[in-house]
Amino acid sequence: MLCAGDDDDPFPADDCLFADTFSQETVFTLSGQQLRITQVFGANLGVAAPVWEAALHLCGYLEEQSVELRGKRVIELGAGTGVVGILAARLGAVVTLTDLPLTLPQLKSNVSANMPSSGWPTNLPTVLPLSWGEDHMNFPSDWDLVLCADIIYLPGTYPLLVETLAHLCKSRAVVYLSSKMREEHETPGFYEESLPSRFNVELVHRDDDQNINIYRASLRKDL
Template identity: 70%
Template sequence: MNGEVDDPFPVEDCLFEETFSNESVYNLSGHELRIKQVFGANLGVAAPVWEAAIHLSEYLAERSVELEGKRVIELGAGAGLLGVFAARLGAEVTLTDLPVALPPLSANVDANTPPGGWPSPPRVLPLSWGTDQPHFPSDWDLVLGADIIYLPKTFPLLIETLVHLCRSGTEMFFCSKMRKEHRTHDFYEDYLPARFNVELVQRDEQQNINIYKATLRT
């Protein structure tokens, strides 16, 4: 695949001084996705397609995770590869991120509309963790996130958001590059297990990328 990004998040905000874009083509389980990455405009880490999004997309397809007809919400969707892929597999997808990221995210959703149209058009909505979750329902089938665990100050806000979004039976899949400088391990070993049952389902030693499955503790 071309256009893959493997650089770690900078410690700060990862802002780009100039605005430019490129379009990359990703072939996932027979689906060709064209994703434009817009760098600049204060998009920061929402701009690139991170390797974790590709890993989790491939995992969902290879492990035959049932997506057709499922109500799916993606947190921190960024450029939208993961959520768009889930929608192409038949899920009813809501892609969320901070307001600044929504215009290029919406453009990528529109650019990947199947020839016959979406069975269920994806929605793109703003969601700031710890603030906006009451505006969302609590009956999702699947919650997805790829490389969204990198700012320790947001960990409690994310947990608060996840507790609201999930019901008994909701499955969550998260994929992260395990960066020590961002305390990614702490989130999965301390924060998430406090409220959720957590299972490491895939480990890529070479790229230091983990995929976790979690369900709400009842």
């Protein structure tokens, strides 16, 4: 089967997302919340399919540091399965989950599967397509938190991501980014060069065993 896509496009389209795929449901207990997350595995969904360790680390960090989520306007970039944003919504945040269009069916399914029995504390999480550097201007700039888990792995997208983050953070949102520090994908360079070009960046957590870092960033005021 042939799938649509442009090899030169850093965000390729894919018209046969669910061809030759299988799903696996996993239950995670995070911040006292039990989440049922379905991961759709297959060559077409690729890196958006699994729950990555960096996402679980970010969930744990938000709990350990008692980051206030209730009532906060939160947007997650590259949400994948949605585990981070769904947890934030379960804890009372007003959440928008974003990723490439091909990932949205998985996201919407996981949102539906994780509605609390008493209903969402604030709003039903919104699921929207967002291609960095392309349609970010369709989104507001008044977020409180921007969450990113293991999205730093394609060097060609790094300038686009920084541009998108700068737009989203115009009202001084705080960004939390959790990443497996992959030298082969120039992940360290993103945090040492690309992101500091527009943001103040602080390493707030390091897991040596998993080689995962969590950073807190805010838009530089001198620009």
